[in-house]
Amino acid sequence: MSETRDVIIVGGGHNGLVAAFYLAKAGFKPLVLERRAHVGGAAITEEFHPGFRCSTLAHNAGPLRADIVRDMQLEKHGLKFTTPDVNTVSLTPDGRALILYSDTKKAAQEIAQWSQKDAASYSDFGAALGKIGKVIGEALLLTPPNIDSPDRGDLWGMLKTGRSIRRLGKKDMYRVLRWGPMAAADLVAEFFDTEPLRATIAARGIFGTFLGPWSAGSALVLMLRAAGDPSPAGSVQFPAGGAGAITQAMAAAAKQVGAEIRTGAEIAEIRVKDGVATGVVLASGEEIAARAVVSNADPKRTLMRLVDPAHLTPDFVQKIKNYRCTGTVAKINLALSALPEFTALNAKGNGNLLRGRIQISPEIDYLERAFDESKYGNFSRSPYIEITIPSLSDPSLAPAGEHVMSVYMQYAPYKLKDGNWDSQREMLGEAVVKTISQYAPNFPQTILSGQIITPKDLEETYGLTGGHIFHGELALDQFFTMRPLLDWARYQTPVERLYLCGNGTHPGTGLTGGSGANAAREIAKTLRK
Amino acid sequence: MSASGIIGTFLGVRSPGTAYVLLHHYMGEIDGAFRAWGFARGGTGAISNAIADAAREAGAEIRTQAPIAKILIKNGRASGVVLANGDEIYADVVSSSVDPRLTYTRMIEPGNLPDDFLEGVNRYKFRGSSGKVNMALDGLPNFKCMPGAGAHLRGAMSISPSVEYMEKAYDEAKYGHWSSHPYIDMVIPTLTDTSLAPPGKHILSCFVQYAPYKLAPGLDWDTEKEKFGDNVVNTIAEYAPNIKDIILHRQVVTPLDLEREWGLSEGNIFQGELSLEQLFFLRPVAGWAQFRSPIKNLYMCGSATHPGGGIMGAPGRLAALEILKDGGA
Ligand SMILES: Cc1cc2nc3c(=O)[nH]c(=O)nc-3n(C[C@H](O)[C@H](O)[C@H](O)COP(=O)(O)OP(=O)(O)OC[C@H]3O[C@@H](n4cnc5c(N)ncnc54)[C@H](O)[C@@H]3O)c2cc1C
Numbered sequence: 035m036s037e038t039r040d041v042i043i044v045g046g047g048h049n050g051l052v053a054a055f056y057l058a059k060a061g062f063k064p065l066v067l068e069r070r071a072h073v074g075g076a077a078i079t080e081e082f083h084p085g086f087r088c089s090t091l092a093h094n095a096g097p098l099r100a101d102i103v104r105d106m107q108l109e110k111h112g113l114k115f116t117t118p119d120v121n122t123v124s125l126t127p128d129g130r131a132l133i134l135y136s137d138t139k140k141a142a143q144e145i146a147q148w149s150q151k152d153a154a155s156y157s158d159f160g161a162a163l164g165k166i167g168k169v170i171g172e173a174l175l176l177t178p179p180n181i182d183s184p185d186r187g188d189l190w191g192m193l194k195t196g197r198s199i200r201r202l203g204k205k206d207m208y209r210v211l212r213w214g215p216m217a218a219a220d221l222v223a224e225f226f227d228t229e230p231l232r233a234t235i236a237a238r239g240i241f242g243t244f245l246g247p248w249s250a251g252s253a254l255v256l257m258l259r260a261a262g263d264p265s266p267a268g269s270v271q272f273p274a275g276g277a278g279a280i281t282q283a284m285a286a287a288a289k290q291v292g293a294e295i296r297t298g299a300e301i302a303e304i305r306v307k308d309g310v311a312t313g314v315v316l317a318s319g320e321e322i323a324a325r326a327v328v329s330n331a332d333p334k335r336t337l338m339r340l341v342d343p344a345h346l347t348p349d350f351v352q353k354i355k356n357y358r359c360t361g362t363v364a365k366i367n368l369a370l371s372a373l374p375e376f377t378a379l380n381a382k383g384n385g386n387l388l389r390g391r392i393q394i395s396p397e398i399d400y401l402e403r404a405f406d407e408s409k410y411g412n413f414s415r416s417p418y419i420e421i422t423i424p425s426l427s428d429p430s431l432a433p434a435g436e437h438v439m440s441v442y443m444q445y446a447p448y449k450l451k452d453g454n455w456d457s458q459r460e461m462l463g464e465a466v467v468k469t470i471s472q473y474a475p476n477f478p479q480t481i482l483s484g485q486i487i488t489p490k491d492l493e494e495t496y497g498l499t500g501g502h503i504f505h506g507e508l509a510l511d512q513f514f515t516m517r518p519l520l521d522w523a524r525y526q527t528p529v530e531r532l533y534l535c536g537n538g539t540h541p542g543t544g545l546t547g548g549s550g551a552n553a554a555r556e557i558a559k560t561l562r563k
Numbered sequence: 564m565s566a567s568g569i570i571g572t573f574l575g576v577r578s579p580g581t582a583y584v585l586l587h588h589y590m591g592e593i594d595g596a597f598r599a600w601g602f603a604r605g606g607t608g609a610i611s612n613a614i615a616d617a618a619r620e621a622g623a624e625i626r627t628q629a630p631i632a633k634i635l636i637k638n639g640r641a642s643g644v645v646l647a648n649g650d651e652i653y654a655d656v657v658s659s660s661v662d663p664r665l666t667y668t669r670m671i672e673p674g675n676l677p678d679d680f681l682e683g684v685n686r687y688k689f690r691g692s693s694g695k696v697n698m699a700l701d702g703l704p705n706f707k708c709m710p711g712a713g714a715h716l717r718g719a720m721s722i723s724p725s726v727e728y729m730e731k732a733y734d735e736a737k738y739g740h741w742s743s744h745p746y747i748d749m750v751i752p753t754l755t756d757t758s759l760a761p762p763g764k765h766i767l768s769c770f771v772q773y774a775p776y777k778l779a780p781g782l783d784w785d786t787e788k789e790k791f792g793d794n795v796v797n798t799i800a801e802y803a804p805n806i807k808d809i810i811l812h813r814q815v816v817t818p819l820d821l822e823r824e825w826g827l828s829e830g831n832i833f834q835g836e837l838s839l840e841q842l843f844f845l846r847p848v849a850g851w852a853q854f855r856s857p858i859k860n861l862y863m864c865g866s867a868t869h870p871g872g873g874i875m876g877a878p879g880r881l882a883a884l885e886i887l888k889d890g891g892a
């Protein structure tokens with residue numbers, strides 16, 4: 035056995051890399067061990083067909099927290115974002131398209147073609163989301179307080195957030211409290227009449243979750259995502275080189291301040307002695323001792339598979355078992371010989387309008403019906419779809435004149451009622467292609483090749499337990515002081531010197547870096563004691 | 564057991580938040596038996612009559628057949644009521660046990676309430692989702708799963724065979740159709756109180772979910788009413804085949820009937836959905852959950868206030884305490 039390392043980080047997803055950076059900055063010597071051949075976790079760019087590269091999983095950032103981008107100097111390390119003029123094109127079955135521009139004024143003009151009232155509400159809604167999002171954003175920076183015996187830092191944090199909430203004024207304060215448990219469908223109906231607008235915004239509240247727009251609590255998800263991004267339908271930002279460029283820049287930043295990164299290093303076990311983590315055992319059999327272990331893997335994987343449950347109380351094991359972590363998202367990446375021609379956009383000049391996000395979310399009930407199927411263990415035959423064509427902003431992703439299309443599809447439940455994902459994979463792909471071709475008839479003829487990633491693949495290939503893209507459902511009962519579990523929301527686990535830093539910890543709102551940065555702060559504090 | 568979580572609420576069993584409705588139903592205690600929705604002799608009407616007697620004994624006066632048309636407001640204070648027949652009655656305190664829509668938009672002249680408060684009232688969700696079918700029976704139903712007239716008939720019987728069954732029942736309602744395979748909660752009160760029907764005859768009271776107040780375009784409750792009733796009978800017949808032979812009379816109550824005849828807006832049995840965003844300090848309107856209203860001396864004391872609907876009397880008691888705290892006037 036080699037020498038004792040300082041801090042081992044299990045997994046080189048973006049949160050693991052962010053944590054490594056901040057821990058190294060704080061004077062520790064982190065060693066990141068990633069099981070795959072390259073770092074990045076769910077934020078990666080890979081070649082899936084000769085000459086075609088694409089963000090394999092996430093194709094849009096959370097967005098990243100601005101302070102993290104700054105601290106890590108990600109731009110200096112090669113990260114460059116482009117924000118397209120068109121934010122979202124939302125297609126409807128009657129051949130129309132609702133176009134939301136990134137610029138609020140321009141968006142309102144476009145919405146006015148559907149409804150004058152909605153055009154006016156659009157900026158009100160954006161303003162309300164902005165104000166509320168700012169306050170929620172402050173809470174996302176906090177380590178969730180210790181409920182039983184809050185320390186001074188906790189009290190200070192709560193006081194500050196409490197004050198910001200009060201500063202919102204009565205109207206917005208009640209909004210925060212009232213909106214959280216609401217259904218996204220009810221929330222958008224308070225502002226808008228136009229169905230595709232309602233549904234396109236409400237879709238933010240169901241993204242990545244096992245919720246329909248009529249499910250209570252979907253408005254919370256919408257608000258959480260708005261915390262970093264108050265643009266009503268959610269902004270789009272494309273890194274040149276795809277999502278992998280984000281994590282490549284993060285890895286470079288972490289290394290520069292002294293972190294070490296090893297890929298192809300799968301951890302088989304986290305060693306625990308007398309309730310204290312002492313190091314890891316790799317799949318190769320190699321053992322590495324460490325003063326502390328930080329896991330970027332999801333809470334279930336970490337605490338039910340990497341740690342022998344014998345080291346945990348039965349009560350804790352029961353709770354972590356009940357942590358809801360089954361996914362509903364599938365991902366399809368396609369190599370295209372030409373751009374698809376969307377009927378609704380033909381008259382308006384297709385190309386430029388396709389640079390943002392293209393959504394199939396024509397009405398609330400469409401989304402709800404898509405959800406209904408998943409409740410009974412079927413994937414949606416008419417799914418909610420979010421498309422991007424990143425090769426429009428970054429032509430290097432595909433051979434000249436050709437394109438890559440990245441498609442999120444929901445709902446694809448991890449547990450199928452009939453058959454398994456291996457037998458249903460092709461059918462899922464067909465359903466998606468069929469759905470899109472209803473809006474772009476030439477679409478099937480442009481497909482050269484495709485990669486279909488089911489929830490099972492998310493689990494087996496990319497290490498997301500249950501195929502959950504957020505390492506666990508984002509919901510009122512798994513949020514803030516309850517993420518992943520009540521009493522264990524402060525990045526510490528019941529095993530001493532074993533910490534969590536992935537998306538299954540607060541804030542856990544996707545590709546933002548928030549969990550990794552918060553965890554590093556907390557871990558540095560406890561390790562120094 | 565999960566059936567309790569959906570009663571009277573426009574939520575499916577998997578919808579988050581149903582745990583509150585469930586808890587809510589278990590909150591009541593009857594004769595010390597936890598989770599007993601006990602039967603009152605003489606039906607639930609007897610509970611109301613007993614409460615009325617107690618109130619009278621304590622000095623309250625009760626007048627029936629006295630519909631209120633308007634609440635009088637003078638200088639921003641409630642000063643009494645006008646009955647439908649035009650009679651005016653002056654009072655120091657007016658306390659409304661009807662829902663906020665009726666109270667604030669029907670009984671109060673426009674212009675007396677702040678805009679954002681009215682916005683909250685208009686936003687308050689009712690969306691009734693249940694109906695009732697009451698039957699007069701010439702005997703007792705004979706359930707296939709438990710034949711004969713055993714003790715099981717005395718309690719609440721429910722048709723809620725699986726979580727999936729209930730979820731599917733809900734799915735239909737979401738798109739404006741009454742459930743083709745509904746959740747049915749049945750009681751035969753005549754087994755505990757023989758005075759409710761002639762000897763040998765029985766009453767079967769069925770609470771049925773889902774029956775959405777707002778039906779899909781092209782459908783209306785007046786034409787759907789008896790079809791809905793037939794479907795309930797057919798559903799019960801799958802479990803108790805003799806039911807059709809023993810029905811003497813049937814009364815179908817749709818959510819629209821609940822609104823028209825019982826004054827329950829949109830037929831919601833709890834005077835408004837028991838969903839988290841309209842509970843606790845948010846019921847009925849954020850900032851106005853303390854039983855008070857923007858109008859001085861006007862209070863709320865019905866199920867549209869905390870802690871919500873059900874025959875438990877809590878909103879009335881809590882409201883009375885607040886009114887007394889304010890000095891009674
Ligand atoms: C299809 C898809 C679409 C998405 N879309 C968006 C979006 O639009 N916006 C957004 O904000 N978020 C999106 N997300 C979510 C977001 O990408 C993730 O929440 C985020 O990237 C998670 O980062 P992480 O670092 O916490 O975990 P991960 O990225 O999951 O990283 C964990 C790492 O640990 C490694 N690991 C696991 N087990 C071991 C082991 N035993 N030994 C060694 N290493 C191990 C894994 O290989 C992985 O690299 C999407 C995710 C998916 C899958």
Ligand SMILES: Cc1cc2nc3c(=O)[nH]c(=O)nc-3n(C[C@H](O)[C@H](O)[C@H](O)COP(=O)(O)OP(=O)(O)OC[C@H]3O[C@@H](n4cnc5c(N)ncnc54)[C@H](O)[C@@H]3O)c2cc1C
Nearest residue numbers: 629630631632660661695826832833865866872873874875
């Ligand atoms: C079909 C059905 C089944 C139910 N099942 C159960 C159950 O099993 N268990 C349970 O606990 N709860 C049940 N409930 C709910 C429960 O009955 C109600 O929540 C509760 O009775 C409401 O009491 P309340 O005093 O707040 O309001 P209400 O009972 O609605 O009282 C309001 C009163 O105001 C009167 N009123 C209305 N407008 C005027 C006016 N303009 N002037 C004068 N008077 C007016 C009405 O006539 C009514 O008498 C059920 C309800 C229904 C409809």
